[in-house]
Amino acid sequence: MKKITLAILSLVFLSSTLFAQENTQEKVRQKGHYNSSKFKQLDEELPTPNKQHMASGAPGYEYTQQQVDYKMTIILDDENQKIFGEETITYHNNSKDALDYLWVQLDQNMRAPNSKTNDVSGGGPDALYTPAKFTKMFMGKPFQGGFNIDYIKDVNGNPLSYMINFTMMRVDLPKPLAAGEKFIFNIKWWYNINDYMADRGRSGYEPFPDGNNLYIIAQFFPRLAVYNNVKGWQNLQFWGRSEFALEFGNYDVSITTPKDHILNATGVIQNPKEVFTKEQNKRYESSKTSFDKPVFIVTPEEALEAEKSKNTATKTWKFYAENVRDFAFSSSRKFIWDAMAVDFNGKTVMAYSLYPKEGNPLWEEHSTRVIANTLKVYSESTFDYPYPHATSINAERQGMEYPMICWNGGRPDENGKYNDRTKKGMIGVITHEVGHNFFPMIVNSDEREWTWMDEGINSFVEILAEYKYDPELFPLSKYPKNIVGYMSGDQDQLSPIMTQGDNVFNFGSNAYAKPAAGLFMLRQTIMGPEMFDHAFKTYAKRWKFKHPTPADFFRTMEDASAMDLDWFWRGWFYTTGNNDIGIKEVKKYHVTDKPTEQAENLAKRYGITVDQLPPSLYLVSEDSKEYTDDLKGKKPEDYTVLNNYLQDNFSAEEKATLKAPKYFYELVFDKPGDLVMPIIVEFEYEDGSKERKQYPAEIWRLNDNEVTKVFPSSKVISKITIDPDEETADVDTSNNSWPKNTETQFDNFKKNQIKG
Amino acid sequence: MERFLLISKKEFMKYQKYVILLIIAPLLAFSVHKYYISLCEVEYVEEKKSVQIIISHFIDDLEITLNNEHKKDFFLATNKEAKNIQEIYEDYLHKHLKFTINQKPAQYQFIGKEYDDDLVRFYLEIPNVQKLNSIEIENTCLIKDFEDQQNIIKIKVKKFNKTFYLTKSNVKGLLKFQ
Numbered sequence: 001m002k003k004i005t006l007a008i009l010s011l012v013f014l015s016s017t018l019f020a021q022e023n024t025q026e027k028v029r030q031k032g033h034y035n036s037s038k039f040k041q042l043d044e045e046l047p048t049p050n051k052q053h054m055a056s057g058a059p060g061y062e063y064t065q066q067q068v069d070y071k072m073t074i075i076l077d078d079e080n081q082k083i084f085g086e087e088t089i090t091y092h093n094n095s096k097d098a099l100d101y102l103w104v105q106l107d108q109n110m111r112a113p114n115s116k117t118n119d120v121s122g123g124g125p126d127a128l129y130t131p132a133k134f135t136k137m138f139m140g141k142p143f144q145g146g147f148n149i150d151y152i153k154d155v156n157g158n159p160l161s162y163m164i165n166f167t168m169m170r171v172d173l174p175k176p177l178a179a180g181e182k183f184i185f186n187i188k189w190w191y192n193i194n195d196y197m198a199d200r201g202r203s204g205y206e207p208f209p210d211g212n213n214l215y216i217i218a219q220f221f222p223r224l225a226v227y228n229n230v231k232g233w234q235n236l237q238f239w240g241r242s243e244f245a246l247e248f249g250n251y252d253v254s255i256t257t258p259k260d261h262i263l264n265a266t267g268v269i270q271n272p273k274e275v276f277t278k279e280q281n282k283r284y285e286s287s288k289t290s291f292d293k294p295v296f297i298v299t300p301e302e303a304l305e306a307e308k309s310k311n312t313a314t315k316t317w318k319f320y321a322e323n324v325r326d327f328a329f330s331s332s333r334k335f336i337w338d339a340m341a342v343d344f345n346g347k348t349v350m351a352y353s354l355y356p357k358e359g360n361p362l363w364e365e366h367s368t369r370v371i372a373n374t375l376k377v378y379s380e381s382t383f384d385y386p387y388p389h390a391t392s393i394n395a396e397r398q399g400m401e402y403p404m405i406c407w408n409g410g411r412p413d414e415n416g417k418y419n420d421r422t423k424k425g426m427i428g429v430i431t432h433e434v435g436h437n438f439f440p441m442i443v444n445s446d447e448r449e450w451t452w453m454d455e456g457i458n459s460f461v462e463i464l465a466e467y468k469y470d471p472e473l474f475p476l477s478k479y480p481k482n483i484v485g486y487m488s489g490d491q492d493q494l495s496p497i498m499t500q501g502d503n504v505f506n507f508g509s510n511a512y513a514k515p516a517a518g519l520f521m522l523r524q525t526i527m528g529p530e531m532f533d534h535a536f537k538t539y540a541k542r543w544k545f546k547h548p549t550p551a552d553f554f555r556t557m558e559d560a561s562a563m564d565l566d567w568f569w570r571g572w573f574y575t576t577g578n579n580d581i582g583i584k585e586v587k588k589y590h591v592t593d594k595p596t597e598q599a600e601n602l603a604k605r606y607g608i609t610v611d612q613l614p615p616s617l618y619l620v621s622e623d624s625k626e627y628t629d630d631l632k633g634k635k636p637e638d639y640t641v642l643n644n645y646l647q648d649n650f651s652a653e654e655k656a657t658l659k660a661p662k663y664f665y666e667l668v669f670d671k672p673g674d675l676v677m678p679i680i681v682e683f684e685y686e687d688g689s690k691e692r693k694q695y696p697a698e699i700w701r702l703n704d705n706e707v708t709k710v711f712p713s714s715k716v717i718s719k720i721t722i723d724p725d726e727e728t729a730d731v732d733t734s735n736n737s738w739p740k741n742t743e744t745q746f747d748n749f750k751k752n753q754i755k756g
Numbered sequence: 757m758e759r760f761l762l763i764s765k766k767e768f769m770k771y772q773k774y775v776i777l778l779i780i781a782p783l784l785a786f787s788v789h790k791y792y793i794s795l796c797e798v799e800y801v802e803e804k805k806s807v808q809i810i811i812s813h814f815i816d817d818l819e820i821t822l823n824n825e826h827k828k829d830f831f832l833a834t835n836k837e838a839k840n841i842q843e844i845y846e847d848y849l850h851k852h853l854k855f856t857i858n859q860k861p862a863q864y865q866f867i868g869k870e871y872d873d874d875l876v877r878f879y880l881e882i883p884n885v886q887k888l889n890s891i892e893i894e895n896t897c898l899i900k901d902f903e904d905q906q907n908i909i910k911i912k913v914k915k916f917n918k919t920f921y922l923t924k925s926n927v928k929g930l931l932k933f934q
Binding site: 123124125419420421478485489490493744745746747749750753 | 795799801808809810815816831833834867868870873874879881908910919921924925
């Protein structure tokens, strides 16, 4: 194993003699180049539009999508932590293509003893090994995870031939499945459920000291991969990080658990009377009208009673879910269940929270309310939440989403005490995971390929939802500057957002925080909320229950706003560049009627004398040799050439409304950063008043390094600040002010510290 | 990418998938994070002959480490915070953050600390550095408790910037100027 203990870097200063030599060399013939403009359109990066994914960013008239329906019988064996399933899959080939085989995802194989996930993860020895870990890793006792496939048969009971490649299984069809046809087959399987607290899985069980387990079961059944005309079959392996690409369909699922378990899942319970006690069922029904506050379906007392013993009898929960892309469930004796109804234009959606007593009092205070808030804010930004419920399960160290249901961490300490950090973390994770119902559960992008399309977009709406829930705990002011640290980091550790998820450095910043910060900036600063919100909503509505690609998002945002944002997508999503804009120089000009040298040159060029120039005013810079002190107090109106013009062309009334600026400032902005961005300038005047001016990013069109603007002013400017509210993720603010502010963050802190 | 808490089983937010959000610490103020990272910004200010250091940690990570080390609860950044916390911080940093300047161990002064949302920032200063020929930084903060801890060091000397990503198997960075 490679162990680097010392990193050595030597920096050699470029010698000045070398530099001089270069300058004296003969002029090298200049080379031509491709279009390297930052404003070049994205036509070469984006896929060619077609009749499925159109140039406007909308689904086309030939857009098709497969449908897969599942009927499953599941048995949860709590005694041995095993799960057994029999499923009937109905695959609808809605495409125009004939299919020879189907690809089925076997995500659990990521945890099989021969999983390649371990083989590809590098790194040195761990700081320490618990005996369990040591045995597992080095002594030939790995966890026996992964799917055991009992059979795969067609409807007549004939075995189907299949081949398993790690987490993907190819099921060969007896004859090609023609366009518009369906194929029905059955799979029987089982696997050992993992202790996710030990192996950090996204599903599994959490063991409690009282001997009870809390199950969060997901990626638990063989699921069809997506087939479309973007990727063909999306059969990239599941390595454990980049998530899922799944088809929509209907699920009819029955789950058998110990009789004293409480369970919720994707979909609606079809037999509440059989699985709840009479009292619970009554509360289950009456909760549907509790719009103002959460009420219990399973009380803390009932949960406490249930966890005391283990009932070996069983019961069967029946669920039906319509138009979902996946199915997950959570089950435990320990669950308390509270519920609140949320109204969406006359349609009732239930917000449910299931948690063990260890989650209280935090969970009963916040979880269900956070769900309701999240559904409301996201619905305003997209479309009304279309599913019957949204459920938050308290599972320690988790944050993972499935249709209608998600696992969320965050618990108080043993004494039920928690601080603001715990509360904030718990509210944050619930908002995030419930928010995933919209992206990618409904606006169903390909997570395996593009993590940012669900995580980044979701993290952006999450910002708005958290702020709505508690503006003090979740202030907006930290966005987008929160991403500066990441973006100014070592380029070797950065990847463009447009990188397949498994190949990304710094996953969290790359796929969550940076796209979220970018969209935040787009909304607040570049497009403005009105234009952004409409375009964003258009994207969500167009691709609701469909499979959008990055191009569909980029194109729709422009299609619905008439804003050319190709420069933004190119810089923020396709490169690792960062933004750094500075104010390089400020020059003050005064007005004169005496032709300047520049004017004389102009006259010369046209072959006329200075006297032949039309009557004009001229600007003289304070530092030029043509400047004289007498110009200082002069107003433009003092010059007869302007005065005469005003007399001849305007009435006295009109003249009264005209106001000539007294000073003219030449502002030179430079841009050490790679990205193009709007320049936001704050002018502070001698009298303390302030004014803002925002120049669009297109100001950099013809010069990527430096631009100059003339700013007329009736007052003397005392201070200029670029991006005063840190809205553009400027990575170096030391060049953002004039006069230059040389004080560092450190100096500032030290000064205040001494002051005391 | 995922962090695993080996020592403490205290309440703690760890999100498998809510991978979050921050990477380099100064500005990242996300409520939940999955990455275990600190940022140490080091700048040599020639006019002042001083090395200015700002090191940022996530409060929750540091709290777990300090609680483990001292077997008590410090309630960082709350009104129940231990009275002698300054001392505890200084002691921890002196043990886990070491500087060698021009091949000699260099002592820093503890200027102060500030809490900012999820972060705590420490301001440290090494005065009287007439000329900077080499600087070596050893950072072992938090790696005992968080095996995936990454300690990022950003060094700025005049116009030169260098970033080191230190981990449990690589705890030192050295920068030489010729």
